[in-house]
Amino acid sequence: MAATGSAEGASDSPALWAEVRALLPRAEEGLTLALSGEVEDCVLPLLRRARSLLYGAAGRPGAATAAALERLSDVLRDYSWEKLNAGPWREVGKGWRQVYAYGCLFGALAEVAAGRPLARAVRLCDLGLLMGASVLDNVLARLVRALQPHLPRAAPRDGARAQSVRPEAPPPCAVQHEELIPHLRCPSLEHFRDNYLVPQRPVVLEGVMDHWPCMKKWSVDYFCQVAGCRTVPVELGARYTDEEWSQQLMTVSDFISQYIMDEIPELKEDISIPDYCCLGEGEEDDITINAWFGPGGTVSPLHQDPQQNFLAQVLGRKYIRLYSPQDSENLYPHESQILHNTSQVDVEDPDLVKFPNFTKAAFQSCILMPGQILFIPVKYWHYVRSLELSFSVSFWWS
């Protein structure tokens, strides 16, 4: 795909409009506006009006049509946004999330039609992807993919490399009996299954991700270049159990510039699902891939997850401790349902008056280096502290 935008990444190009338009059904009836949940009746005429504006124009819509489409997008997004934020997330109807996604879609299309710089269109797509529900065969993901090559690439920052290591990373403190997690180089599937997966023993795998493109390509500059303008949810605060912890939507560039100094397919192409996942019973599509990107000192408090996990380290090092699920009662899980998978103990500075049995829990630890993959069995408690700017990818599988 050739880049056709101007220096600001403007969309003032008939070729770009044609490319974007080709992502939508050819005929107006094809864009059914079908919703998978109930919404108030007043919304449907707005959706239909936006659709007919889009299909009424032969070729790229003119300025007046683009402005009308933008106004409808604003109304659809504002109205559904209220519904999205009216109660607990799990109670938000899918229909309203789809209305929000349509609002974002019409807004992004209006931006392209108006020939404006593309950053806002990309932001609208990202908001729809994050807060909306899929419509038209995930059109927002396809649209953002089409727009991205037309955006300007951020200039690399002077001399900065992601791998700069803070030499005086605080040493992990040893409180109890500690055992090192064993390391293994490219074990066969059978060996991994029989000695680690079946008995549910953690292991650090080496050499498995050496060929992944991310090992050569990923750096902070690279993230700024390929994803700087993408909006992502960012967790703010040292650990999610802190009072002042919060989440905010911001662009990758803002996050990197403000806090370091998902959902991005370009980065996904640089990793592979470890072959060992085929030993599970689930389908490959059911594997959840999460990216963990943050500055040195970021802590994931001791917690457990309901699936097997391969935590693959790409940039920076992480200090990791593992506790067996058999030790759960010595780890004092929070009582509230929402934090029931999280220990109350600050594992590197435990309050032994409040949590005296914590010393009874044996743990294994490692410093996970770039290129290593840690196998964390189902429900194994894990505590993670990044020792410097770090990027890891986890694969939750069953």
Ligand SMILES: O=C(O)CCC(=O)C(=O)O
């Ligand atoms: O790397 C981290 O900070 C946390 C990783 C984690 O908790 C997970 O992969 O489940």
